[in-house]
Amino acid sequence: MRLLGKKQPVYCVVCKRELKHKYKPREEWKMDGYLCSDCHIEKTREFALKEKEPDVCAICKSDLGDVAVKPRWQWNMEPGTLLCQSCFNNKDADFNKKLExxxxxxxxxxxxxxxxxxxxxxxxxxxxxxxxxxxxxx
Ligand SMILES: [Zn+2]
Ligand SMILES: [Zn+2]
Ligand SMILES: [Zn+2]
Known part of the structure; x- marks a missing residue:
């Protein structure tokens, strides 16, 4: 039902609200259409959280898969840091040497x-x- 002389309304693909201001979803969101500002903010936050999760070893940068190891708290590494098993072992040996x-x-x-x-x-x-x-x- 298109009215002559008037632009077809565009709706937010998430909440279906009619859009006054259209926000283009980012490519990595894999969405078609446009978002309202609320949904855009929401999505941005959602993806920012996902991106924060480190899945590479903090030392050798190799992919961790599901063998991520948490460093010992005594090592004073950034919270949320993850290591691969071999870097963990090296660090552990190094740390123990320093202690000994x-x-x-x-x-x-x-x-x-x-x-x-x-x-x-x-x-x-x-x-x-x-x-x-x-x-x-x-
Ligand atoms: Zn919306
Ligand atoms: Zn490593
Ligand atoms: Zn000494």
Whole structure:
């Protein structure tokens, strides 16, 4: 029922509302027709959420499929970071090494290790004698 001289009304393909302002759906949404601004915003949000989900390893960037592993919280990685199994293992070994050996003299430490003071800018932990040495320096 087309009226002469008047444009055919266009309806939002999602909510079927008549459109005053047409919004083109994005290509990746795989939709035909036009959206109202509300539905457009809604869709944009929906896809933004989907895109956020990381499906590649944060270290080697390989595709994770369904073997994604969460990093340990001690590693201080971004929330939501996922790793592949081999990067997880490497990181784990690396981390344990840092925990086991003095960051300064590389001596294997026992149960007692010391956290460096922030001002020392040392990544890792120290053995007793290295810590004392550092601490004595003013
Ligand atoms: Zn709509
Ligand atoms: Zn990886
Ligand atoms: Zn040491």
């Amino acid at each position: 050996f003095c960051a300064v003299c590389n001596k294997k430490m026992g149960f007692i290790r010391y956290n460096p003071k922030p001002a020392w800018k040392i990544n890792g932990q120290l053995c007793r004698s290295c810590w004392d040495q550092r601490n004595a320096v003013k």
